[in-house]
Each structure stands twice: as structure tokens, then as C-alpha cells.
Amino acid sequence: MIQHFFTVGPSQLHPNYTHWMQQAFDAQLGSISHRSATFNNIYKQADEHLRALMNIPASHSIFFLPSATEVWERIIANTVSRHSAHLVSGAFGKKFYEFSQALGKQAQLIGVPHGQGFEQINTLSLHPDTELICTTHNETASGVQLPLAHYATLKQQYPNALLCTDIVSSAPYANIDFTIVDSAFFSVQKAFGLPAGLGVWIANEACINKSTQAANKGAHHTLEQFAKNYKNWETPSTPNVVNIFLLSKVAEAYNKIGINAIRQQVEDRAKILYQLGEQKQSLANLVTTPAIQSQTVVVYNTTQAGDIISNFKQSQIILGSGYGSFKHNNIRIANFPSITEQSFDILINKLNQLA
Amino acid sequence: MIQHFFTVGPSQLHPNYTHWMQQAFDAQLGSISHRSATFNNIYKQADEHLRALMNIPASHSIFFLPSATEVWERIIANTVSRHSAHLVSGAFGKKFYEFSQALGKQAQLIGVPHGQGFEQINTLSLHPDTELICTTHNETASGVQLPLAHYATLKQQYPNALLCTDIVSSAPYANIDFTIVDSAFFSVQKAFGLPAGLGVWIANEACINKSTQAANKGAHHTLEQFAKNYKNWETPSTPNVVNIFLLSKVAEAYNKIGINAIRQQVEDRAKILYQLGEQKQSLANLVTTPAIQSQTVVVYNTTQAGDIISNFKQSQIILGSGYGSFKHNNIRIANFPSITEQSFDILINKLNQLA
Numbered sequence: 001m002i003q004h005f006f007t008v009g010p011s012q013l014h015p016n017y018t019h020w021m022q023q024a025f026d027a028q029l030g031s032i033s034h035r036s037a038t039f040n041n042i043y044k045q046a047d048e049h050l051r052a053l054m055n056i057p058a059s060h061s062i063f064f065l066p067s068a069t070e071v072w073e074r075i076i077a078n079t080v081s082r083h084s085a086h087l088v089s090g091a092f093g094k095k096f097y098e099f100s101q102a103l104g105k106q107a108q109l110i111g112v113p114h115g116q117g118f119e120q121i122n123t124l125s126l127h128p129d130t131e132l133i134c135t136t137h138n139e140t141a142s143g144v145q146l147p148l149a150h151y152a153t154l155k156q157q158y159p160n161a162l163l164c165t166d167i168v169s170s171a172p173y174a175n176i177d178f179t180i181v182d183s184a185f186f187s188v189q190k191a192f193g194l195p196a197g198l199g200v201w202i203a204n205e206a207c208i209n210k211s212t213q214a215a216n217k218g219a220h221h222t223l224e225q226f227a228k229n230y231k232n233w234e235t236p237s238t239p240n241v242v243n244i245f246l247l248s249k250v251a252e253a254y255n256k257i258g259i260n261a262i263r264q265q266v267e268d269r270a271k272i273l274y275q276l277g278e279q280k281q282s283l284a285n286l287v288t289t290p291a292i293q294s295q296t297v298v299v300y301n302t303t304q305a306g307d308i309i310s311n312f313k314q315s316q317i318i319l320g321s322g323y324g325s326f327k328h329n330n331i332r333i334a335n336f337p338s339i340t341e342q343s344f345d346i347l348i349n350k351l352n353q354l355a
Numbered sequence: 356m357i358q359h360f361f362t363v364g365p366s367q368l369h370p371n372y373t374h375w376m377q378q379a380f381d382a383q384l385g386s387i388s389h390r391s392a393t394f395n396n397i398y399k400q401a402d403e404h405l406r407a408l409m410n411i412p413a414s415h416s417i418f419f420l421p422s423a424t425e426v427w428e429r430i431i432a433n434t435v436s437r438h439s440a441h442l443v444s445g446a447f448g449k450k451f452y453e454f455s456q457a458l459g460k461q462a463q464l465i466g467v468p469h470g471q472g473f474e475q476i477n478t479l480s481l482h483p484d485t486e487l488i489c490t491t492h493n494e495t496a497s498g499v500q501l502p503l504a505h506y507a508t509l510k511q512q513y514p515n516a517l518l519c520t521d522i523v524s525s526a527p528y529a530n531i532d533f534t535i536v537d538s539a540f541f542s543v544q545k546a547f548g549l550p551a552g553l554g555v556w557i558a559n560e561a562c563i564n565k566s567t568q569a570a571n572k573g574a575h576h577t578l579e580q581f582a583k584n585y586k587n588w589e590t591p592s593t594p595n596v597v598n599i600f601l602l603s604k605v606a607e608a609y610n611k612i613g614i615n616a617i618r619q620q621v622e623d624r625a626k627i628l629y630q631l632g633e634q635k636q637s638l639a640n641l642v643t644t645p646a647i648q649s650q651t652v653v654v655y656n657t658t659q660a661g662d663i664i665s666n667f668k669q670s671q672i673i674l675g676s677g678y679g680s681f682k683h684n685n686i687r688i689a690n691f692p693s694i695t696e697q698s699f700d701i702l703i704n705k706l707n708q709l710a
Binding site for chain 1: 360362385388420425453544550552571576594596
């Protein structure tokens with residue numbers, strides 16, 4: 001029986017996934033060398049499709065590594081000698097902060113409670129020597145979104161700091177302005193509808209230069225190594241070739257639809273999900289301020305989380321449970337563009353049946 | 356046209372790969388949560404099959420991470436505060452050594468020239484405070500193997516050091532004695548015949564305890580985190596679920612054949628390949644001492660590397676070129692158990708046609 005996955009990642013696979021896997025089988029992509037022209041071409045195509053989709057300028061390189069979680073560690077090790085600052089609106093932003101602490105940095109946490117976000121941003125007092133400002137565009141644990149205008153404010157107030165943003169569960173919906181944001185990163189098992197095992201790290205020259213000068217940047221997957229290999233469409237170590245090929249295919253397919261149409265569809269669906277949170281007695285929107293409501297991860301408060309999740313599962317609809325200590329009080333629903341119209345309709349129909 | 360890959364990794368995929376991928380599609384494994392009972396069961400089964408195949412005792416845990424290259428960094432960061440020692444017989448062992456240097460450790464290199472190995476081992480003078488002895492069971496760059504008896508000698512001479520071995524291109528052929536070896540690691544794109552994107556790290560309590568006490572062990576994928584998550588059949592971050600499932604299937608299939616039969620087949624084929632190196636005018640075995648001849652990666656010296664590789668490619672036979680500066684003088688041939696009898700016969704037939 002086919003299940004409809006609305007978990008926030010891994011999630012429903014792109015409807016063409018098995019078709020593209022068949023292409024990967026036929027081309028024997030699981031066997032090719034990552035130093036071959038065939039691989040170079042796959043990397044180049046993925047790069048081109050992602051640039052077009054996410055409006056990534058030539059100032060930024062696109063690197064492939066196993067996961068966005070790994071980027072948390074690498075970006076701190078490579079660009080922070082002492083001071084990082086973290087705008088934390090949930091459990092994943094907090095983990096990013098904890099990574100900086102674990103690496104022995106002076107990490108500054110500016111936090112808001114679960115379900116709240118940064119509505120205003122011009123009154124933050126970051127340490128004057130902050131080298132890297134760490135933000136989460138879309139907090140997967142709480143469904144809180146950072147308003148895009150905040151990036152410009154942060155860059156204006158702290159022009160000497162690098163500005164990075166975690167877009168794990170909002171890429172490619174997130175319309176990031178890469179003339180302001182120095183680095184962003186995501187994993188493919190969220191809104192690109194692919195199996196886990198690949199992360200994408202977008203970083204500009206300023207990040208790479210900082211890495212070149214950095215001490216204690218680690219041995220594996222340094223920005224310097226990525227930048228050097230990127231010149232030849234290669235990666236420092238053997239990458240997940242098949243997933244890079246699949247990512248290229250998803251980005252190409254999204255480009256055919258057009259990023260504006262994709263964003264519109266995400267917003268239209270989010271609107272329906274948040275309306276249900278207002279209308280249904282058994283559900284309430286965790287995030288109530290529209291400006292910070294995630295468009296790709298909708299979180300409900302509910303006293304019946306376990307029952308609703310079990311009940312939906314019997315109808316082959318898999319919802320995400322709340323994160324960590326919110327397991328019994330939240331339901332999380334992925335609203336990713338890889339989810340088909342048919343699956344979304346099945347979800348809405350079932351949600352409508354709730355009290 | 357189907358190509359026969361004898362590259363040393365990525366290499367030819369296991370003949371059942373597409374069949375198992377179909378099972379993964381049907382079970383929607385690309386979508387399932389890595390915190391679900393379904394995943395826990397996949398991890399548990401992979402663990403059981405690998406334990407049976409490689410004779411891994413209960414003293415050792417089995418962790419999954421993206422690659423063996425990453426293990427080089429993690430094991431040093433987690434178990435070495437100051438001194439590591441490296442027995443280096445080629446480019447990959449040297450990289451392991453360089454990782455330790457990059458992490459700021461006092462790394463001791465004991466090296467032999469390309470194509471030579473450690474025939475004797477009891478005269479080495481490792482630093483008395485060595486915390487981790489780093490060995491390469493099978494040097495993928497040169498086709499040199501470390502005799503298994505050396506592990507016991509090393510452990511006897513340096514009982515206070517942890518002993519680890521890189522079995523990237525020899526697992527599961529390598530008959531490692533885990534009562535002596537504290538840690539070993541490999542990637543699945545070699546002798547398990549799977550696409551790249553998954554590494555396996557086998558480590559005992561002594562390694563984990565060292566990690567618990569270690570400072571500066573990094574933020575991501577520490578041994579401590581792996582050990583904690585392992586208790587629940589989980590990983591610290593979202594793993595490559597599909598590849599773990601596939602690895603479990605390969606290990607199960609290898610167990611059905613039996614590890615002794617697999618080792619015998621590998622040795623029988625290696626014998627044929629080394630005999631050709633003796634008989635053919637255009638080829639010569641790079642490694643001539645039987646005790647250190649790799650059974651899974653056979654390397655030929657030749658003045659015609661480029662021509663032979665091109666010529667074989669026209670017959671859909673993909674050979675590995677020499678590593679790094681040996682690109683034009685060496686040919687490397689994978690002799691992995693995932694390579695079918697049919698492919699091996701095609702290779703031998705073609706090699707026999709050489710002068």
C-alpha cells in the first residue's frame with residue numbers, strides 16, 4: 001500500500017524519482033569514477049540547474065557533501081576563529097549554536113521560545129567581533145520562518161561579519177538574496193524530494209578566503225579543498241554521485257515549472273493548512289504571526305497528537321510528530337513542492353474530517 | 356552498452372543491486388524516518404549480517420557515516436590527544452597521516468616506497484606515547500597488503516595504543532582479528548559493490564571511552580554520539596538509509612555464499628591476475644612479494660597504461676588508472692567479490708590478448 005509522506009524530511013519522494021533512478025541504472029552511475037568526465041558533467045549540470053532555480057550568482061560556489069548537518073560544523077571550523085552569533089528560534093538552530101560551542105568558539109545565542117520568531121531584528125546586540133552570523137531561514141522543529149528583509153538589516157548592521165543561513169527545509173522556496181547572504185545550505189531529503197545522503201553548501205569568495213587563513217579548520221572537507229576541487233567539477237572525496245544526478249534532475253524539473261509558480265503553489269497550500277489550524281477545534285497553529293509562519297513546514301498545537309498521527313497512518317498518511325519534548329503536543333506537516341497534488345488533496349480531505 | 360567496471364571504487368555494482376533497489380522503492384525507504392522502527396530494524400539487520408560476515412564480536416559497535424575518508428578525521432579527533440603513528444605504504448595511508456597533521460597532532464610517519472610494504476614489523480620504533488596506530492590493510496593506491504600477523508605483533512609491542520586499520524578496499528575479504536584490532540572502517544563502493552555514500556566504522560569500547568574523555572573531538576559525528584545513538588539502532592544525524600538497507604542485503608548475500616568461499620574465490624582470481632603480470636611482456640606486477648600482494652586490488656606496472664586502458668574501454672572493460680603521479684605507469688584492477696564470473700572471464704580473456 002502506497003503511503004503519503006508528510007514528514008518534514010525524509011519526506012515524499014519526487015514523483016519522477018524511480019524514473020530518474022532507472023536512468024541512473026542504465027548509465028551505470030553507481031560505478032563511474034568521481035574523477036571522470038561523466039561525473040564532471042553531472043556536477044556542472046546540477047550546478048547550472050541549481051543556479052537558475054535559486055538565483056545563485058557567480059560570486060558563490062556550490063559544493064556537495066553528505067549533509068547540511070555536516071555544514072554546521074564545517075562552516076564554523078572554516079570561518080570562525082573566535083566569535084559566532086546565533087539567532088535561534090528552535091531546536092535545530094540551537095544545535096548549530098551547540099556545534100560552535102563544541103568547537104570551542106565563543107558562541108552567542110539570541111533565542112526566542114519554541115513557536116516564536118524574530119519579528120523585529122534591529123535591536124539585537126551581537127558581539128562587535130562576530131565573524132559569522134548563523135541564522136535559520138526555516139526552523140524545522142517549530143515551523144518558524146525568518147522574514148527575508150532581516151538579512152539586509154543584519155548585513156547593514158554587521159557588515160564585517162559573514163552571514164549564513166540554514167535553508168534545509170525551505171530551499172528552493174526560500175528566495176535568498178545572495179548579494180547579501182554569504183552562505184546557505186540544505187539537504188536533499190526535504191523540499192527536493194530525494195532520499196537522504198547529500199547536502200548542498202553554497203558559499204562565496206569571502207567564506208573561502210576566511211577558510212584559507214583559518215587555523216584548526218579540520219582535515220576533511222575544508223572550504224579550501226572544496227574550492228580547489230570545484231574548479232575541475234570535482235569534490236575532495238568520493239561523493240554520492242547518484243544523488244547529485246537526481247538533484248540535478250529535480251532542479252531541472254522545478255525550473256521547467258518555474259520557481260515563481262512553485263513558490264505560489266507552496267504559499268497557496270500553506271494558506272489552506274494554516275486556515276485549517278484556525279478552523280479546527282482539535283488543531284491550533286503553533287505560529288500565529290503571518291510574517292514568521294513557515295510556508296514549507298506547518299506545525300499544529302494539539303492535545304491529540306498521538307491519536308491523530310495513528311489515525312492518519314491507518315489511511316496511509318504519514319504526519320510528522322513534534323520535535324523532541326514537543327512530541328506529544330505538536331504535529332508537523334511538510335509542505336514541499338515535491339508532494340503531488342493528489343497526495344495533498346488526500347491530506348486536506350483527511351484533515352477536514354477532524355473535529 | 357553494458358560496461359564492466361574493474362575500477363577500484365566506485366566499481367562494478369553487485370548483480371542484485373537493481374533488484375534490491377526495487378525492494379527499496381516498494382518499501383518507500385527513501386521516505387521513512389531515521390527515527391522509525393522500520394529504520395531501527397534495517398540498522399539491526401545490517402549489523403547482524405555484517406557481524407556474521409566479518410566475525411565482529413560484541414565488544415565492537417558498528418556505526419554508519421557517509422564515508423571512510425570521514426573516519427580518518429573522526430578517529431584521530433576522538434582518540435588522539437597528541438600522538439598518532441602511521442604505517443604508510445601508499446597515497447591513501449599518507450592522506451590519513453596528513454589528516455592527523457592537519458588536526459594539529461604529532462603524527463609519526465613510517466613509510467615505504469610505492470609498491471613496497473611492511474614485510475617485517477618488529478623493528479619499528481613508534482613513539483612510546485603513541486595513542487593510535489594507524490594502518491592500512493589494503494593500500495588502494497599501490498595494491499600492497501599488510502600481513503594479518505602484523506596486527507598481533509603491533510598490539511604486543513604497543514599494548515597501550517589503540518590499533519586501527521583501514522580496510523576500505525579489502526573488507527570483507529580481510530580476515531581482521533577484532534580481539535586485537537580496536538577499530539576498522541570501510542566504504543561500500545569497493546568490495547560491497549554499491550554506489551558511494553556510506554561508510555562503516557567498527558570500533559570497540561576502548562575507542563569510545565577515549566572519545567568520552569577527549570577534548571576538541573569536534574561537534575559532528577563524535578564516537579560518543581554514535582555510541583549513544585547505537586543503543587537505539589539510530590545514528591546521530593539523518594543517514595543514507597537506502598544504502599544501509601542495500602549493504603545489509605549484500606552482507607546477507609555474501610553470508611549465503613559463505614565468507615570462506617568468498618575469500619577463496621578472491622584468492623583464486625588474484626592468482627590468475629598476478630600470473631598474467633608475470634607472463635605478459637606488456638605488464639609486470641608492481642608488488643612482487645606474495646606476502647604483501649593485495650588480493651583485492653592488483654596493480655600492474657606498464658609503459659602502455661594509457662593505450663591499454665583506452666583499448667579495453669573500447670571493449671566496454673573499464674580498468675583503473677594508476678593513482679596520482681603513477682597515472683601513466685600503473686594500471687589498477689579491482690578484484691572484488693561483487694564482480695560476476697562473467698565479467699571476470701571477459702577481463703581475463705582480454706588481458707590474455709595482450710603481448
